[in-house]
Amino acid sequence: MIERLNLALFVVEAIAYFAIMVTLLHFRHRIGLGVFLTALGVMHFMETYLAAVFYVALPFGIVSPGSSVFFAGKLMMILMLYLKEDAATVRQPIYGLFLGNLMTVGIAWFLQLHIPVDLTGGRGADFGFLNEMGWLMIWGTALLYIDSLGIILLYEKLGRFIQRWVVLRFMLSGLALLTFDQVGFFAVLHYFVGVPLSVFWGGWLAKMLSVCIYSGLFAAYQFAVRRHGATLAQRSISDVFNDLTFRERYQDLLSRSGRDTLTGVLDRNSMELDGPQLVRDSLEREETMTVLLLDADNFKDVNDRFGHLEGDEVLKAVASQFATVLRPTDRLFRFGGEEFVVLCPRTNHAEGLLLAEHLRWQVAGTVRNLEGQPITVSIGVATLGPDSVSFNGLLAVADDRLYQAKKCGRNCVVGQNGKVAAA
Structure with a gap:
């Protein structure tokens, strides 16, 4: 009992x-x-x-x-x-x-x-x-x-x-x-x-x-x-500290407006907040997601030959063309310099490769420098689960595959097993 x-x-x-x-x-x-x-x-x-x-x-x-x-x-x-x-x-x-x-x-x-003093009747x-x-x-x-x-x-x-x-x-x-x-x-x-x-x-x-x-x-x-x-x-849970920290939270919100001032796409700070959360949400829902890391090929040559103002125009044009291809659920971020990241929820690796190829083809077919030469991009693709179960891990894998794409001659997409999806 x-x-x-x-x-x-x-x-x-x-x-x-x-x-x-x-x-x-x-x-x-x-x-x-x-x-x-x-x-x-x-x-x-x-x-x-x-x-x-x-x-x-x-x-x-x-x-x-x-x-x-x-x-x-x-x-x-x-x-x-x-x-x-x-x-x-x-x-x-x-x-x-x-x-x-x-x-x-x-x-x-x-x-x-x-040397303690006994004030508790022996209960020292x-x-x-x-x-x-x-x-x-x-x-x-x-x-x-x-x-x-x-x-x-x-x-x-x-x-x-x-x-x-x-x-x-x-x-x-x-x-x-x-x-x-x-x-x-x-x-x-x-x-x-x-x-x-x-x-x-x-x-x-x-x-x-x-x-x-x-x-x-x-x-x-x-x-x-x-x-x-x-x-x-x-559901809101509030206490006195909400009022005391209102100003700090308001200033923090302003400092994280979340947009890249040059291209208008989401910035790196937004990516570092949204990326890990999207990974956690995908794992909880037992859904897949894919990360694309894109880099404009030979972008330094554009800056050197035509100046940084023209380089800025090229980046804006590349980002604009990305936006015409991406789906409503995809999220585009400027990672830094001429690199961009696309987070694709509910997208498996094969679908991610197709999307990456569409992006590559769109940029190569529409964006030109001042001499009319095409601007191209190289893309590395990584998928939640097979490649990594953390956001930083996915970025690292996509970065490694982007490097492989550069070694393969640029203007191509590299996914799992080092296979070049398009060239």
């Missing part, structure tokens, strides 16, 4: 933890990502404390909710944060936790140099406990750092084999890394705290159950976002 009650409470705790943390993550653009990261971080001491001293009986063994529910949930939240943001954002809470725990150990050690500070918990937290955070890297890398590797099965990748990554974590953290608990070996299997089974619960909730969240995500995200 007690074991069943504990199991029911275990499931309720997992559902409640997921619901609260996902709500903070979902509304991060309204209330700030710091709210989610702070909530993620402040739980670490409680998780470690419970993992050291608080255990309950479940039908399949003795487990600690601190490790099996909350720490497991934190790792799955970090993977979700990566899916919503990027690896650069994920590293912030990991480094913060690690440094904070180092400070905890340092402060506990330094405070022991004091337990420095042994602080030292023990501090080192446990450092070891737990070190494991969390390894777990976080591992779960992200494994999720990406699994994408090569089961790209469209996002929830399955989510679950398999959690099962593998929490198994590793159980071995690593339990070894320290057994050595330093004396937790018996019999607890290992119960804790491992509890973590596997937690991953299954979190994966099911993740699937429900993904389904809800696909159906109602726009309405959920548009």
Whole structure:
């Protein structure tokens, strides 16, 4: 009876933890990502404390909710944060936790140099406990750092084999890394705290159950976002800080008008905001997208022979011709100099190659320099999934293929496997 009650409470705790943390993550653009990261971080001491001293009986063994529910949930939240943001954002809470725990150990050690005054009737500070918990937290955070890297890398590797099965990748990554974590953290608990070996299997089974619960909730969240995500995200959540920061946000909006002043297309700042978001949206919806990186051939010669004013006119003409070919859903950005980027949502690699060839042909057939010689472009094409699952990765692949196009004689399109689509 007690074991069943504990199991029911275990499931309720997992559902409640997921619901609260996902709500903070979902509304991060309204209330700030710091709210989610702070909530993620402040739980670490409680998780470690419970993992050291608080255990309950479940039908399949003795487990600690601190490790099996909350720490497991934190790792799955970090993977979700990566899916919503990027690896650069994920590293912030990991480094913060690690440094904070180092400070905890340092402060506990330094405070022991004091000679305290007893004002609480013998209930003085337990420095042994602080030292023990501090080192446990450092070891737990070190494991969390390894777990976080591992779960992200494994999720990406699994994408090569089961790209469209996002929830399955989510679950398999959690099962593998929490198994590793159980071995690593339990070894320290057994050595330093004396937790018996019999607890290992119960804790491992509890973590596997937690991953299954979190994966099911993740699937429900993904389904809800696909159906109602726009309405959920548009609901305003405001507080006093909105009024205090209105001027800063207004100035930031002005500074990111998003247009290139010469060609009128979207600028690089817009691309760096829109590109990663489009990749995340495409992955969430299990859709493909393609990136085209275009470069005007021999553009330096135009500037050298006819001057920079004529070079500017050529760039404007090239951008104008791109606009006549691109579809309403495509997004054209000036990447820098004579380079442009086109983001093509819901476009597979073959469709991207056809679009790139149409762009190449359009420019070559319509844009001329002052002597009537045609202006041409070289294009590298990369597609989400087969080439990379990050925006920067797609740009890097497209840039490499653009370089191949230049080596192939320019005025051509290069896609996967180094094949020249047109010349």
